[in-house]
Amino acid sequence: MKKYTENLKSAILAICLLSSILTACGTDKSTTEPIPTDPVVTSGDVTIYVTTNNRSSDFAKKFVDFSKTSNMSPSTITLDPTATYQTMDGFGAAITGSTCYNLLKMAQADRTKFLKETFSETEGMGQSYIRIAIGCSDFSLSEYTCWDTPGIENFGLQNEENTYIIPVLKEILAINPNIKIIAAPWTSPRWMKVNNLTDLQPLNSWTNGQLNPIYYQDYGTYFVKWIQAMTAKGVKIDAITPQNEPLNRGNSASLYMGWDEQLTFIKTALGPKLKAAGLTTKIYLFDHNYNYDNLPAQNDYPVKIYQDATAAAYVAGAAFHNYGGDKAELLDIHNQRPDKDIIFTETSIGTWNDGQNLSTRLMEDMQEVGLGTINNWSKAVIVWNLMLDTERGPNRAGGCQTCYGAVDINKSDYKTITKNSHYYIIGHLSAVVKPGAVRIGASGYAAAGVTYSAFKNTDGTYAFVFLNNTTEVKNITLSDGVKHFSYSVPSKSIVSYRW
Numbered sequence: 487m488k489k490y491t492e493n494l495k496s497a498i499l500a501i502c503l504l505s506s507i508l509t510a511c512g513t514d515k516s517t518t519e520p521i522p523t524d525p526v527v528t529s530g531d532v533t534i535y536v537t538t539n540n541r542s543s544d545f546a547k548k549f550v551d552f553s554k555t556s557n558m559s560p561s562t563i564t565l566d567p568t569a570t571y572q573t574m575d576g577f578g579a580a581i582t583g584s585t586c587y588n589l590l591k592m593a594q595a596d597r598t599k600f601l602k603e604t605f606s607e608t609e610g611m612g613q614s615y616i617r618i619a620i621g622c623s624d625f626s627l628s629e630y631t632c633w634d635t636p637g638i639e640n641f642g643l644q645n646e647e648n649t650y651i652i653p654v655l656k657e658i659l660a661i662n663p664n665i666k667i668i669a670a671p672w673t674s675p676r677w678m679k680v681n682n683l684t685d686l687q688p689l690n691s692w693t694n695g696q697l698n699p700i701y702y703q704d705y706g707t708y709f710v711k712w713i714q715a716m717t718a719k720g721v722k723i724d725a726i727t728p729q730n731e732p733l734n735r736g737n738s739a740s741l742y743m744g745w746d747e748q749l750t751f752i753k754t755a756l757g758p759k760l761k762a763a764g765l766t767t768k769i770y771l772f773d774h775n776y777n778y779d780n781l782p783a784q785n786d787y788p789v790k791i792y793q794d795a796t797a798a799a800y801v802a803g804a805a806f807h808n809y810g811g812d813k814a815e816l817l818d819i820h821n822q823r824p825d826k827d828i829i830f831t832e833t834s835i836g837t838w839n840d841g842q843n844l845s846t847r848l849m850e851d852m853q854e855v856g857l858g859t860i861n862n863w864s865k866a867v868i869v870w871n872l873m874l875d876t877e878r879g880p881n882r883a884g885g886c887q888t889c890y891g892a893v894d895i896n897k898s899d900y901k902t903i904t905k906n907s908h909y910y911i912i913g914h915l916s917a918v919v920k921p922g923a924v925r926i927g928a929s930g931y932a933a934a935g936v937t938y939s940a941f942k943n944t945d946g947t948y949a950f951v952f953l954n955n956t957t958e959v960k961n962i963t964l965s966d967g968v969k970h971f972s973y974s975v976p977s978k979s980i981v982s983y984r985w
Contacts, residue, residue: 532971532985535917537910539848539978544905545611545913552969552985559963559972561931565940565948567966569927574941575829575865576614576666577916579872579892579908581658583619583626584880586650588873591900597657600893600903604872604913605662607920611913614664614921617831617868618651620671620712622692623730624738624885625871629692631675632715633708641711643719655721664921668805668831668868669712669723670730670773672739674705679741693884694735696742697751706755710763727773727805727831728756733784734774738884745787748772749797757800768802773831776811789822803827806864809834813854816862829866830859834889835908836878841890845978847907849955852980856911857937857953860925867915869908875900910980918949918984931962943984950983 530549537545579585589597603610621631626646633641643652659665673679679695681687689695697705713723728751732743743751752769760767771788778784788804791797803826804819816828833855835841859867874881874891876898881887892908895901920943928940928950935956941949952975954960960975964983975981 531969532973532983533918534973535914535982536976537848537914537980538976539845541844543976543979545910550971550973552971553963557963557965557970559961561961562963562965562970563928563930563938563940563950564965564967565950566927566929567942567948571925571927572827572863572865574860574919574921574923574925576921577867577912577919578613578615578617578665579869579912580617580625580832581651581654582623582871583646583650585625585871585873585891586654587627587880588875588895588900589654590650592895593901596901601657601661604909605658605665607662607664611917612662612920613912613916614662615666615668615866615868616655616658618655618667618669619730620669620709620726621673622646622739622882623672624882625874625880625889626739626882627880629739629882631671631673631708632712633675634677636677638707638711641708643712643715647716647719652716652719652721656719659720666724666866666921667721668725668727668770668829669716670727670831671741672730672737673741674701675708678705683747692739693737694740694742697747699750702751702755703759705751706759709756710759710765713760713765713767714763723767725768725770725802727770728752729773731774731807732772733779733781736884738882745772745784745790748787749791749794752791752800753794753797757797760800769800770803770805770827770829770831771801773805773807775807775809776813776815779810786819786822788819788826792823792826798826801826803829803865805829805831806859807832808855813858813862816859816864820863828862828864829868830855830864831866831868832870833908834870834886835906836886836890837888842894842904842906844907844910848910848980849953849978851907852911852914852953853937853955855908856915857939857951860915860939861937867912869912873903914951914980914982918951918982920944920949923949933960936960947984952981952983954979954981 527549531551534548536543605613622629630644674697676690678701679689680698681689716723728748729743735742771791869892871891873893876896894904919941922944923941926940926942937953939951948966954975957977962975963972
């Protein structure tokens with residue numbers, strides 16, 4: 487028994503000794519000590535935002551420092567601030583009646599959080615340009631204009647503006663007072679419409695029709711009164727277009743306005759009326775598709791108006807959508823009139839283009855809409871509805887029943903938000919490229935599936951937005967000629983930089 491006890495003690499001592507040795511060597515798998523991880527980097531010389539098409543990085547904010555070694559990288563892109571292009575106005579989405587309805591169904595705290603994430607220049611993406619309707623659109627809660635009965639005493643902002651649009655705009659402006667707003671009508675008041683300019687028969691319809699020339703002056707007054715009414719509510723209108731999609735006769739609210747009509751309206755009514763009222767609101771022409779809806783007589787619509795010197799003097803530039811044709815049209819218009827601005831004001835995602843599938847849409851939308859329009863001289867990029875619900879609404883009969891928003895909110899709780907490609911492509915631009923930034927040259931590394939743009943902000947910082955539409959990680963070095971740094975860009979991702 488004594489021998490057995492001594493052997494047991496020896497065994498216990500041996501086990502204890504072995505345990506001590508294993509612990510000291512770091513091989514004790516039962517330890518409760520945390521496993522060391524890489525430290526979280528919360529600052530650096532360069533601020534970076536990363537989104538991958540599988541959401542493994544979801545607008546992730548990261549930082550890197552400038553390199554302290556010589557740059558020998560063969561994949562270097564060098565910025566050239568001496569090569570300058572357009573000055574940027576901003577990036578954003580449409581704040582439609584439907585968007586405002588959905589936002590106002592959210593709890594105040596949730597709405598404020600989302601709006602700060604979207605518009606704040608210090609706490610969010612810093613989206614900087616908004617598009618709204620003058621009267622109704624196909625994403626309004628009803629069909630109306632602000633002057634539905636003849637007589638100037640009957641003009642006035644309606645329930646949709648006062649209850650939905652203006653309260654939301656004021657919340658946004660409180661977060662970012664520097665937001666620019668562009669506005670467009672989907673239709674004139676119905677009493678101003680005729681079936682065509684030959685018969686001149688009244689057309690009491692929200693859809694189709696043309697503006698009766700005898701009402702050009704009244705319609706010019708309508709724009710002036712609307713801009714003044716919004717200003718009185720604390721909402722400054724930076725720009726307007728005379729008509730949303732002037733070649734589209736079939737929208738739920740619509741008005742056909744060929745280039746010759748728009749020329750005459752601007753030259754004789756809209757331009758002089760704005761000037762007489764002391765308004766500096768910019769006028770942008772057209773506001774429709776690259777391909778002019780395949781109407782040969784409407785090709786080069788803006789340029790035909792520019793050829794009239796009097797009309798052109800009232801006009802800042804032209805606005806485009808991408809529902810037909812190619813973005814190369816922007817370059818063609820710029821080359822014909824480089825003194826006039828170009829902005830991009832509408833694009834949609836929906837069931838027809840797999841709009842909620844980020845794995846494909848993120849890449850295509852950044853290539854075609856985000857960087858694609860900018861690299862063809864657009865000063866602004868605006869997408870359609872900021873927010874729709876999970877039933878793609880509210881929407882109007884005869885309008886788009888199949889559109890998604892830049893984000894979609896769950897109708898069952900008005901809290902759960904799904905962010906789609908349009909939200910990310912705008913955010914990746916607005917987070918680093920600030921209003922007043924100048925697009926500058928950048929050259930060096932290039933490859934199939936790689937697209938980028940470089941900018942210099944008004945505060946002297948540089949911005950760079952890079953699309954990696956390949957299945958490979960791209961080890962990129964960026965240089966501004968003085969400082970340089972490297973970053974591994976994930977496959978199928980967008981990366982934005984500011985330094």
